[in-house]
Amino acid sequence: MKMPALDEILQQKLQVLEAKSQKRILRDTVPEGVQVMRGGKRLISFSGNDYLGLSQHPEVVAAARAALEKYGAGAGASRLVTGNNPLYGALEKTLAEVKNTESACVFGSGYLANIGVIPALVGAGDLILADKLVHACMIDGARLSGATVLRFAHNNLEHCRMLLSANRSEHHHCLILTETVFSMDGDRAPLTELAAFAKEFDAWLMTDDAHGFSSSKGEGIIKMGTLSKAVGSYGGYVCGSKILIEYLHTAARSFIYSTGLPPAAVAASIAALGVMKKQPALLEKPLANAKYFAQLLGIADAQSAIVPVIVKETEKALAASALLEEKGFLVAAIRPPTVPENAARLRFTFSALHEQKDIEAVAAIIKEQGWIAS
Numbered sequence: 001m002k003m004p005a006l007d008e009i010l011q012q013k014l015q016v017l018e019a020k021s022q023k024r025i026l027r028d029t030v031p032e033g034v035q036v037m038r039g040g041k042r043l044i045s046f047s048g049n050d051y052l053g054l055s056q057h058p059e060v061v062a063a064a065r066a067a068l069e070k071y072g073a074g075a076g077a078s079r080l081v082t083g084n085n086p087l088y089g090a091l092e093k094t095l096a097e098v099k100n101t102e103s104a105c106v107f108g109s110g111y112l113a114n115i116g117v118i119p120a121l122v123g124a125g126d127l128i129l130a131d132k133l134v135h136a137c138m139i140d141g142a143r144l145s146g147a148t149v150l151r152f153a154h155n156n157l158e159h160c161r162m163l164l165s166a167n168r169s170e171h172h173h174c175l176i177l178t179e180t181v182f183s184m185d186g187d188r189a190p191l192t193e194l195a196a197f198a199k200e201f202d203a204w205l206m207t208d209d210a211h212g213f214s215s216s217k218g219e220g221i222i223k224m225g226t227l228s229k230a231v232g233s234y235g236g237y238v239c240g241s242k243i244l245i246e247y248l249h250t251a252a253r254s255f256i257y258s259t260g261l262p263p264a265a266v267a268a269s270i271a272a273l274g275v276m277k278k279q280p281a282l283l284e285k286p287l288a289n290a291k292y293f294a295q296l297l298g299i300a301d302a303q304s305a306i307v308p309v310i311v312k313e314t315e316k317a318l319a320a321s322a323l324l325e326e327k328g329f330l331v332a333a334i335r336p337p338t339v340p341e342n343a344a345r346l347r348f349t350f351s352a353l354h355e356q357k358d359i360e361a362v363a364a365i366i367k368e369q370g371w372i373a374s
C-alpha cells in the first residue's frame, strides 16, 4: 500500500488543529511606537513586548546604524571562532552591573540561552524542579538536559517543598526554575522563599527575567533574561559568577554552535541599557499604565506590565480579539496549548508609550462587552 505523502499527513494534522481553533497564522505587522500598521490599518497595540519603546528610540537606532556601517550586517561566525565583536565586552559588563553579578554571557536569543544553560548545568541523575508556568524554552532546556523534571503548581511553595523533600536526596544536583514575571499571567514568583529552599535543599535557583526590566534583587544565582523585549533589540543573556560564565563558554552548546549576534543588535542593546540608566522614570511607566487599566476594570491590581483578561473559552478570546481589532486595538488572544484548557485570555501588555486615553478607550470596550469572566 502506498504511504500517504508528507504533505497529506501534515494537512490532516492542520485540520485537527483548525477544528480546535489552534492553528496559528502569520500576519504582516509593522510597529510604529505603540501603534502598528496591519492590513492597511493603524492599530494601538497592547501586544508588544517592547515595554519601553526602545526598539525605535533614536539613540538606539543611531547606535545600531553606526555598528552596521562599521562592521557590516552579520557576525560571520560563532563567538568562539571570529564572531566575538568587541562590543560584546561592553554589553556583558553593563549587564553584570545591572544584575549585580560578577559576570555575564550574551547568547543569540533568550530561547538559546535557556536551552544552552540548563543542560550545561544538570544532566542524568540530577533533578529539575520547574514552576508549572515557566516558559516553553525553560522546559525545552530541562528536557534536553536529561535530568528528572518535576513541575510544582504555579507559585505554590508548599508543593515545591514537598517535591524537594520527597525527591532531592535521590539526585545528585538540583536546579529550581522560575520566572521573575510570568509571561502569560503577569504575576511574580516568591523569589525570597525559593532562594531559601535552594539553600536548605542544596539546590541552585535559576530565574528567567524576560519580562522584568529592573535590577531586581534575589533572582537566584543564575539570572537569565532577554535583550529582545524591554531592551528593544535582540539576544539573550545569563548573569552569574565569573566561574559560571567561564564554564558556559565551553559547555553551553547553543552558545558554541550558533553564530554570534549581528554587531548592530549588540550595539543597540548597549545603547538601550544606556537610556534605561539615564531615564529610570521610564521603567516605572509600564507598570503604572497596567495598574491604571486594572483599576478601570476593577480587577486585581497589576503586579507587572502584563495583565491577562481571562475569558475562558478559546472561541470567545478569538472573537474578542477580532472585535478589538475592528475597533482599532491590537490585543492578542492567548489560547491552549500556550495556556491551560479553559483559560484562554486576552493578554494586555503595557508600554511606557501608552497614553491614558488609549487605556481608557480599550477598558471601556471590555466593560461594555462584559468580557471579564467571574
Ligand SMILES: *Cc1c(COP(=O)(O)O)cnc(C)c1O
Pocket (backbone or CB within 6 Å): 109, 110, 111, 112, 135, 137, 179, 183, 208, 210, 211, 226, 227, 228, 235, 236
Ligand atoms: C520571550 C521569552 C523568552 C525567549 O526570549 P527570546 O529572546 O525572545 O528568545 C524566554 N523566556 C520567557 C519567559 C519569555 O517570555
